[in-house]
Amino acid sequence: MAEEPLKRELANDEALAEEVADEHERRALEKTWGDEPGFWGWLASTNHKTVGKRFIYTAFGFFILAGILAVLMRVQLARPESTFLNPDLYNQIFTMHGTTMMFLFAVPVMEAVAVFILPLMLGARNIAFPRLNAFGYWVYLFGGIMLWVAFVMNVGPDAGWFAYVPLSGPEYGAGKRADFWAQMITFTEVSALVVATEIITTFFKLRAPGMSLNRVPIYCWSVLVMAFMVFFAMPTIAWASACLMMDRLIGTHFFNPAEGGDPLLWQHLFWFFGHPEVYIIFIPGTGFVSTILSTFSRRPIFGYTALVLSLVSTGFIGFGLWVHHMFATGLPRLGESFFTGATIMIAIPSGVQIFCWIATLWGGRPRFKSPMMFVLGFFFIFVIGGMTGVMQGAVPVDLQVHDTYFVVAHFHYVLIGGAVFPLFGAFHYWFPKVTGRMLGEKLGHLTFWVMFVGFNLTFFPMHILGLRGMPRRVYTYQPHLGWGDLNLLASAGGVLLTLGVLLFIVNALRSLRAGVLASDNPWGAATLEWATTSPPPAYNFLYPPTVDSRDTLWTQPADQPVVVGLRSDVREVLVTRTLDAEPDLKAEFPDSSIWPLLAALATTAMFIGTIFTPWAFPVGMVPIFATLTGWFWPKKRQAEERPPEEVKQKHGKRYYKLRGQES
Amino acid sequence: MSARPNIDVSNLPTFAFGHRPLTWWCTWSLILIEGGMFVVIFATYFFLRTPVPDWPPGVAYPRPFWGTVNLVIILVSCLPNHWAKKAAESLDLRGVRVWLAVMIVFAFAATAVRFVEFGYLNCRWDQNAYGSIVWVSMGAHLLHLVTDVLDSIVLLALLIVGPVEGTRFTDASENALYWYFVVALWVPLYVIIYWVPRWM
Numbered sequence: 001m002a003e004e005p006l007k008r009e010l011a012n013d014e015a016l017a018e019e020v021a022d023e024h025e026r027r028a029l030e031k032t033w034g035d036e037p038g039f040w041g042w043l044a045s046t047n048h049k050t051v052g053k054r055f056i057y058t059a060f061g062f063f064i065l066a067g068i069l070a071v072l073m074r075v076q077l078a079r080p081e082s083t084f085l086n087p088d089l090y091n092q093i094f095t096m097h098g099t100t101m102m103f104l105f106a107v108p109v110m111e112a113v114a115v116f117i118l119p120l121m122l123g124a125r126n127i128a129f130p131r132l133n134a135f136g137y138w139v140y141l142f143g144g145i146m147l148w149v150a151f152v153m154n155v156g157p158d159a160g161w162f163a164y165v166p167l168s169g170p171e172y173g174a175g176k177r178a179d180f181w182a183q184m185i186t187f188t189e190v191s192a193l194v195v196a197t198e199i200i201t202t203f204f205k206l207r208a209p210g211m212s213l214n215r216v217p218i219y220c221w222s223v224l225v226m227a228f229m230v231f232f233a234m235p236t237i238a239w240a241s242a243c244l245m246m247d248r249l250i251g252t253h254f255f256n257p258a259e260g261g262d263p264l265l266w267q268h269l270f271w272f273f274g275h276p277e278v279y280i281i282f283i284p285g286t287g288f289v290s291t292i293l294s295t296f297s298r299r300p301i302f303g304y305t306a307l308v309l310s311l312v313s314t315g316f317i318g319f320g321l322w323v324h325h326m327f328a329t330g331l332p333r334l335g336e337s338f339f340t341g342a343t344i345m346i347a348i349p350s351g352v353q354i355f356c357w358i359a360t361l362w363g364g365r366p367r368f369k370s371p372m373m374f375v376l377g378f379f380f381i382f383v384i385g386g387m388t389g390v391m392q393g394a395v396p397v398d399l400q401v402h403d404t405y406f407v408v409a410h411f412h413y414v415l416i417g418g419a420v421f422p423l424f425g426a427f428h429y430w431f432p433k434v435t436g437r438m439l440g441e442k443l444g445h446l447t448f449w450v451m452f453v454g455f456n457l458t459f460f461p462m463h464i465l466g467l468r469g470m471p472r473r474v475y476t477y478q479p480h481l482g483w484g485d486l487n488l489l490a491s492a493g494g495v496l497l498t499l500g501v502l503l504f505i506v507n508a509l510r511s512l513r514a515g516v517l518a519s520d521n522p523w524g525a526a527t528l529e530w531a532t533t534s535p536p537p538a539y540n541f542l543y544p545p546t547v548d549s550r551d552t553l554w555t556q557p558a559d560q561p562v563v564v565g566l567r568s569d570v571r572e573v574l575v576t577r578t579l580d581a582e583p584d585l586k587a588e589f590p591d592s593s594i595w596p597l598l599a600a601l602a603t604t605a606m607f608i609g610t611i612f613t614p615w616a617f618p619v620g621m622v623p624i625f626a627t628l629t630g631w632f633w634p635k636k637r638q639a640e641e642r643p644p645e646e647v648k649q650k651h652g653k654r655y656y657k658l659r660g661q662e663s
Numbered sequence: 664m665s666a667r668p669n670i671d672v673s674n675l676p677t678f679a680f681g682h683r684p685l686t687w688w689c690t691w692s693l694i695l696i697e698g699g700m701f702v703v704i705f706a707t708y709f710f711l712r713t714p715v716p717d718w719p720p721g722v723a724y725p726r727p728f729w730g731t732v733n734l735v736i737i738l739v740s741c742l743p744n745h746w747a748k749k750a751a752e753s754l755d756l757r758g759v760r761v762w763l764a765v766m767i768v769f770a771f772a773a774t775a776v777r778f779v780e781f782g783y784l785n786c787r788w789d790q791n792a793y794g795s796i797v798w799v800s801m802g803a804h805l806l807h808l809v810t811d812v813l814d815s816i817v818l819l820a821l822l823i824v825g826p827v828e829g830t831r832f833t834d835a836s837e838n839a840l841y842w843y844f845v846v847a848l849w850v851p852l853y854v855i856i857y858w859v860p861r862w863m
C-alpha cells in the first residue's frame with residue numbers, strides 16, 4: 001500500500017504521530033457519538049446539543065407566539081372602547097399569553113440553555129440520562145402544541161394563567177378550556193422534572209477531574225438551584241392541576257365549598273409553586289449575568305462564595321413567600337406579617353448579588369460588547385422591579401394595588417428584566433459557541449437599545465395606570481377614566497419592543513448565513529465550554545479536560561493534563577466523585593434511540609385522553625409501559641460486548657458457567 | 664496514546680453501588696419528587712380537615728382491617744427486599760433472582776389487597792372533599808405499587824434472559840431502594856387514612 005511508507009515517515013516525527021493518534025480518536029468518537037444521518041437519526045438523537053438546540057428554538061417559538069398575543073392586547077388597549085377583540089377572545093388571549101410565557105417559554109428556555117451549556121461547562125461528553133433528555137423535550141413540545149391547537153380551535157383557557165377556582169372549576173368553567181390548561185401543566189411539569197433530574201446528576205457526577213465543588217462555575221450553581229426548586233415546586237402544581245381535573249372530570253370536591261372543599265386550597269397550592277416559579281426563571285438569569293460580567297470585566301467574579309450562598313438562600317427563602325399573593329383573601333393578621341417579613345428578606349441575598357456584580361465591574365476592565373449591554377440593562381430594570389416588589393410586600397400597599405396594572409408593571413420588570421434581558425445577553429454570548437459564527441455586533445447593540453427603550457416605554461406607564469386604578473385583565477375601558485394616553489404610550493412602546501426582538505431574529509439569521517467564523521474562545525472567557533471548537537463536536541471534547549481552578553482557561557498551564565483511557569467505540573463517560581471530582585467510574589451511556597419519542601407519544605395520548613375520559617388513564621398506561629420497557633431493554637449484542645470485569649473477578653469461572661447454563 | 668500529560672482512567676470500574684453510580688441519583692430524584700408530592704397530599708388532607716368539626720364528615724369511619732393486613736404485608740416485604748439488595752451488592756445472581764421474585768409476590772399481594780381496601784373506606788370519592796382526598800391519596804399510593812410491580816418484573820426478566828451485566832446488579836440494588844420508599848410512604852398514609860379520623 002502507498003500509505004505504508006507515509007505512515008512510517010510520520011511515525012518518526014513524534015508530534016505528527018500524536019496528530020495521527022488524535023485523528024484516529026476523532027474519527028472513532030465521531031462515529032460513536034454522532035447522530036445517525038437522515039430523518040430517523042434526527043428523531044432518535046439523544047445528544048444534549050441537538051436536543052438543547054431544539055429545546056431553545058421551540059421555546060423561542062413559543063416566545064414569539066406569546067409575544068404576538070401581547071401585541072394583539074396592546075392594539076386592543078391602545079384606545080378606549082376598542083372593539084378590535086371581543087371580551088371572550090381577550091380572556092383567552094391574556095390567559096394564553098401568561099401561560100405560554102411562563103410554562104412554555106420561561107422555564108423551558110432556562111432548562112434548554114442548561115441542557116446545551118451545562119455539560120460543556122463541566123467538561124462532560126453528554127448530559128446525564130440522555131434518553132430522558134430527549135423524552136423531556138418531546139413531551140414539552142407535544143404539550144405546547146396541544147395547548148395551542150386547543151386555542152386555535154377556540155378551546156383556549158380563559159381563566160388567567162393561575163386559573164383560580166371556582167372560575168376554572170366545573171361550575172363556571174364550562175367546556176374543556178380549563179382542562180387543556182390543567183393538562184398542559186402536566187406535560188410541562190413532567191418535562192421540567194426530568195430535565196431537573198439530569199441537571200442535578202450532571203452537576204454532581206459528570207464534572208471534569210479537578211473541578212471540586214468550590215471550583216464549579218457560578219452559572220452551574222445557578223442551574224443547580226433552579227433544578228432543586230423545580231423538584232420542590234413542581235409536584236405542588238402537578239397535584240393542584242390533577243385535583244382540578246378530577247373535580248371537573250370525576251366529581252371530586254377538592255375545591256367545592258358546598259361539600260367541604262376550599263377554593264383557597266387552590267390558591268395555596270398554586271402560589272406555593274407560583275412564587276418559586278419566578279425564582280426558577282430568574283436564578284439562571286443571574287447565572288448568565290455572573291458569567292457574562294466576569295468574562296467582559298476580564299477578572300474572576302467577585303465574592304464567589306457569597307454569590308453561591310445567596311443563590312442557595314434565595315432558593316430556600318423563595319418557598320416561604322407564597323402567601324404574599326394572597327394578602328387580599330383575608331388571612332390572619334399574624335400570618336400576613338410573617339410573609340411581609342419574608343418577602344422583604346428576599347432583598348438581602350439579591351442585594352448581595354448586586355453588590356458582588358458591582359464589585360466585579362469596579363475591579364475589572366469592562367468591554368461593552370453586546371452581551372454585556374444586556375447585563376447592564378438587566379441591572380436597571382431588575383432593580384426597579386425588585387423595589388416595586390418590596391413595596392408590595394407591605395400589606396397595605398398590596399391591598400391598594402392588588403389586581404391593578406401596577407402589579408402587571410412590577411412582574412414584567414422582574415421577569416423581563418430578571419430573565420429575558422439576561423437571556424438575550426446569553427444568546428449573544430453563546431451564539432458563537434452554538435453556531436460557530438459571531439452575531440453582528442453593531443446590530444446587537446441596536447437590538448439592545450431598541451429593546452431597552454421599548455421595554456421601559458411599554459411597562460413604566462403601567463405603574464402609573466395601576467396607581468390610577470386601572471384593573472388588569474379588562475378588555476377595554478371608558479374614555480372618561482383618563483387612561484387613554486398612557487395606554488397609547490404603552491402600546492407604542494410595545495411596537496418598539498417587538499421591533500427589537502425582530503432585529504435580533506434578523507441578526508441571528510444573517511449571522512447564521514454569513515457571520516464571521518468564531519474561534520474556540522472568541523471572548524477570552526474562562527470556562528470549559530470555550531476549550532473546544534465552535535460549534536463543539538458531537539463528543540464535546542477530544543480528550544475530556546481537567547481543571548486547576550475556578551477560571552481554568554485563564555490559569556491553567558499549557559500542559560494541563562487530559563483524561564485518556566475511555567473507550568471510543570462505545571459511549572463511555574467518566575463519572576467523578578461528588579465533592580472533589582476525582583475520577584471514580586466509567587459509565588456507558590445508551591445509544592441514540594427512537595424509544596423516547598415513542599414513549600413521549602404514548603404519554604401524550606394518555607394525557608390528552610384523560611381530558612375526555614378517566615378510562616384513558618388505566619388504558620393509556622399500557623402503551624406507556626410498553627414503550628418504557630423497549631427504552632430500557634438493552635441491545636443484546638452490545639450488552640454481551642460489555643466486559644463484566646468486576647463480575648468476572650467475583651465469580652471467576654462460576655459466573656460464566658451460570659451464564660452458559662441459563663442464557 | 665497521546666504524549667501529553669494525562670490521567671489514565673482505563674482501569675476504573677464500570678459499575679458500583681450506593682451514591683457512586685448515576686442510577687442512584689435518578690432513584691433519589693424520583694424519591695424526592697414523589698415524596699414531595701405526598702407531603703403536599705398530606706398537607707391537603709389536614710387543610711381540609713382543620714375547619715370541619717366532624718371528621719369524617721357525615722360518613723362512617725373507614726374500617727382498618729384490610730389496611731392493617733396491607734401494612735403487615737408491606738412491612739414484611741422489607742425482608743426479601745433487604746436480601747435482594749444484599750444479594751445484588753455481592754453480585755450473587757441466583758440470590759437476586761430468588762429474592763426479587765419473592766419481593767414481587769409481596770408487592771403483588773399488596774396491590775391486590777389495596778383493591779379490597781377501597782371497599783372498606785365507607786365513602787365515595789364524589790361524596791365530599793373527605794372522600795376525595797381519601798380515595799385519591801390511596802390511589803396515588805396504588806399507582807406506586809403497580810409501577811413497582813411492573814418494573815420489578817421487567818428487571819427480573821432481564822436478570823433471567825440476560826446477558827448479565829454489572830450495571831444490572833446496580834439496577835437491582837436501586838429497585839430495592841425504591842421499594843423501601845414505597846413502604847415508607849404507606850406507614851404515614853395508613854395512619855392518616857385509618858386512625859387520624861378516630862384520634863383527631
Ligand SMILES: [Cu+2]
Binds near residue numbers: 274278321322324
Ligand atoms: Cu411572589
